Amino acid sequence: xxxxxxxxxxxxxxxxxxxxxxxxxxxxxxxxxxxxxxxxxxxxxxxxxxxxxxxxxxxxxxxxxxxxxxxxxxxxxxxxxxxxxxxxxxxxxxxxxxxxxxxxxxxxxxxxxxxxxxxxxxxxxxxxxxxxxxxxxxxxxxxxxxxxxxxxxxxxxxxxxxxxxxxxxxxxxxxxxxxxxxxxxxxxxxxxxxxxxxxxxxxxxxxxxxxxxxxxxxxxxxxxxxxxxxxxxxxxxxxxxxxxxxxxxxxxxxxxxxxxxxxxxxxxxx
Amino acid sequence: xxxxxxxxxxxxxxxxxxxxxxxxxxxxxxxxxxxxxxxxxxxxxxxxxxxxxxxxxxxxxxxxxxxxxxxxxxxxxxxxxxxxxxxxxxxxxxxxxxxxxxxxxxxxxxxxxxxxxxxxxxxxxxxxxxxxxxxxxxxxxxxxxxxxxxxxxxxxxxxxxxxxxxxxxxxxxxxxxxxxxxxxxxxxxxxxxxxxxxxxxxxxxxxxxxxxxxxxxxxxxxxxxxxxxxxxxxxxxxxxxxxxxxxxxxxxxxxxxxxxxxxxxxxxxxxxxxxxxxxxxxxxxxxxxxxxxxxxxxxxxxxxxxxxxxxxxxxxxxxxxxxxxxxxxxxxxxxxxxxxxxxxxxxxxxxxxxxxxxxxxxxxxxxxxxxxxxxxxxxxxxxxxxxxxxxxxxxxxxxx
Numbered sequence: 064x065x066x067x068x069x070x071x072x073x074x075x076x077x078x079x080x081x082x083x084x085x086x087x088x089x090x091x092x093x094x095x096x097x098x099x100x101x102x103x104x105x106x107x108x109x110x111x112x113x114x115x116x117x118x119x120x121x122x123x124x125x126x127x128x129x130x131x132x133x134x135x136x137x138x139x140x141x142x143x144x145x146x147x148x149x150x151x152x153x154x155x156x157x158x159x160x161x162x163x164x165x166x167x168x169x170x171x172x173x174x175x176x177x178x179x180x181x182x183x184x185x186x187x188x189x190x191x192x193x194x195x196x197x198x199x200x201x202x203x204x205x206x207x208x209x210x211x212x213x214x215x216x217x218x219x220x221x222x223x224x225x226x227x228x229x230x231x232x233x234x235x236x237x238x239x240x241x242x243x244x245x246x247x248x249x250x251x252x253x254x255x256x257x258x259x260x261x262x263x264x265x266x267x268x269x270x271x272x273x274x275x276x277x278x279x280x281x282x283x284x285x286x287x288x289x290x291x292x293x294x295x296x297x298x299x300x301x302x303x304x305x306x307x308x309x310x311x312x313x314x315x316x317x318x319x320x321x322x323x324x325x326x327x328x329x330x331x332x333x
Numbered sequence: 334x335x336x337x338x339x340x341x342x343x344x345x346x347x348x349x350x351x352x353x354x355x356x357x358x359x360x361x362x363x364x365x366x367x368x369x370x371x372x373x374x375x376x377x378x379x380x381x382x383x384x385x386x387x388x389x390x391x392x393x394x395x396x397x398x399x400x401x402x403x404x405x406x407x408x409x410x411x412x413x414x415x416x417x418x419x420x421x422x423x424x425x426x427x428x429x430x431x432x433x434x435x436x437x438x439x440x441x442x443x444x445x446x447x448x449x450x451x452x453x454x455x456x457x458x459x460x461x462x463x464x465x466x467x468x469x470x471x472x473x474x475x476x477x478x479x480x481x482x483x484x485x486x487x488x489x490x491x492x493x494x495x496x497x498x499x500x501x502x503x504x505x506x507x508x509x510x511x512x513x514x515x516x517x518x519x520x521x522x523x524x525x526x527x528x529x530x531x532x533x534x535x536x537x538x539x540x541x542x543x544x545x546x547x548x549x550x551x552x553x554x555x556x557x558x559x560x561x562x563x564x565x566x567x568x569x570x571x572x573x574x575x576x577x578x579x580x581x582x583x584x585x586x587x588x589x590x591x592x593x594x595x596x597x598x599x600x601x602x603x604x605x606x607x608x609x610x611x612x613x614x615x616x617x618x619x620x621x622x623x624x625x626x627x628x629x630x631x632x633x634x635x636x637x638x639x640x641x642x643x644x645x646x647x648x649x650x651x652x653x654x655x656x657x658x659x660x661x662x663x664x665x666x667x668x669x670x671x672x673x674x675x676x677x678x679x680x681x682x683x684x685x686x687x688x689x690x691x692x693x694x695x696x697x698x699x700x701x702x703x704x705x706x707x708x709x710x711x712x713x714x715x716x717x718x719x720x721x722x723x724x725x726x727x728x729x730x731x732x733x
Contacts, residue, residue, distance in 0.1 A: 118633040119506060119618060121513045122356040128500055140630035166354060166617045171631030193354045193617065197344065218358040220520065225360065243358055244518040 081292030089139030107325035115164030247297030345534020350650035410704035424716030437524035450505035451642035452484025454528030459493035529572025530649030533620030544578025571643035596638035687716035
């Protein structure tokens with residue numbers, strides 16, 4: 064069983080939901096990332112999505128775009144992101160790490176070389192924003208053969224047919240993009256999300272993480288009640304951006320927000 | 334090539350190139366667009382409306398002009414210019430925007446967005462949006478806004494909102510990123526008019542089909558004027574829409590050489606250029622796999638060209654396929670050479686070309702003298718140079 068499957072199974076046993084932070088590797092500095100990951104685990108997160116910076120992040124809003132630019136200014140890359148994950152894994156054997164990014168860095172490395180490198184770094188899942196099922200067969204097969212979960216996106220306008228397609232091709236969890244837009248945009252509408260989750264849950268047994276637009280503990284609590292996990296990205300990266308001169312304070316503020324989300328989410332049933 | 338050319342396949346692939354590499358939220362609107370495109374391209378009523386617009390609004394057919402004096406001067410092949418510069422709005426871009434806007438109308442979309450580099454596609458889009466009474470937002474890199482301010486003003490006069498994109502390299506690729514972000518946010522009411530033969534399927538095929546009128550006319554006109562097919566076609570290639578528009582109807586005519594001219598900027602060897610087919614490698618950007626300028630980590634490299642319309646790190650996937658199969662040949666021309674082409678056409682024929690088209694002129698100056706006098710070259714004069722007066726004047730130290 065993959066670390067992702069184990070994590071979601073364990074959470075389900077205790078009636079809790081996964082808290083899934085997204086940070087961009089190398090932002091604001093490559094040395095910041097591994098300590099940040101450990102601190103987030105301390106704050107109660109269950110899965111870490113590690114963003115690979117890309118020059119043209121088409122699906123991302125301004126906050127994550129700027130995070131990419133800051134990381135690239137330090138020559139962060141897919142290779143170095145995998146090295147960060149491997150470093151984290153030396154002292155944490157249980158928290159799943161998902162690499163999230165765009166296809167071109169993987170194309171440049173070569174699919175097989177990437178799959179091997181991801182396996183060597185003990186990566187648990189790979190989410191490639193611009194690789195829909197239509198084009199994903201080759202890459203997905205290479206990842207699955209190495210025990211790595213390919214994570215797919217679902218959107219508010221995804222049809223039944225597509226949900227079934229993602230269910231077949233994906234593993235680990237499905238990532239529901241809760242609004243039409245880029246990362247960090249607007250506020251999600253919980254009634255809309257609830258309705259869509261009914262449609263999705265009727266067609267898959269995979270856990271569903273919900274993201275895009277989760278900004279605070281109240282929102283995290285509301286969203287946690289609808290799915291199996293809550294993804295939070297831009298709200299965390301905003302704290303990095305607000306404290307560029309003081310990464311320690313950024314880390315502290317991020318962990319405070321995550322702890323508050325954890326607390327709120329765990330009080331769902333209460 | 335013994336079999337009839339029939340690309341792309343049903344999933345939008347030109348061999349390993351093309352395809353559909355976008356985030357999930359864009360899949361449904363792209364499927365909707367593809368269905369509409371398939372339906373209307375075989376709908377006689379739609380085609381009749383498109384043809385009427387091309388004739389009465391755009392001003393087609395555009396002339397095929399025999400550049401007699403320039404041909405004599407160069408001393409080789411006879412040179413003909415396909416005069417896309419004479420179209421309404423001053424370039425070939427309007428052929429495609431008229432077509433896509435009619436599709437948008439049929440699909441009930443009320444809002445049009447576009448990206449633009451030199452501003453020619455932005456102007457052509459703002460023009461058709463004004464005519465159809467549709468809201469129009471054009472994304473343009475901040476660098477391009479500065480160097481093509483005349484076109485920015487034209488778009489604003491036409492009622493479009495021009496958004497200066499400050500991210501990344503602030504040029505055409507970043508404008509495309511921002512347009513995609515807009516589309517993903519406003520998928521329900523918005524039609525994205527992509528200006529070149531790139532983007533996710535069906536855009537490369539659809540834009541080609543709307544631009545192919547250039548080559549269909551050129552073939553007829555060449556046969557009528559000279560009694561034979563041309564020996565070579567020359568066109569500049571940024572994304573590659575004017576080139577594919579000219580080339581496509583000739584792909585099965587094996588005797589006709591197809592030559593695409595990329596922008597070498599300061600020279601391909603300097604790294605400061607926009608020539609992915611000559612100096613890039615396959616990668617994925619903006620929804621398709623194609624030749625791309627990216628570094629060993631897969632990060633897209635900043636490009637350079639004196640012409641904003643060629644300043645793009647990718648190229649249409651069909652060009653990638655035509656290169657690999659050897660059906661077309663791709664060469665490159667530096668900024669300095671392009672300026673020579675610009676001046677030559679201006680002084681020899683009294684026609685001021687766009688800086689993009691000037692790359693095709695400059696290559697023809699090398700090619701024509703190597704060919705026989707009974708051979709024929711058709712160059713796509715894809716746009717006129719009015720928009721480039723400021724760039725030219727600045728380059729030559731003149732204050733306007």
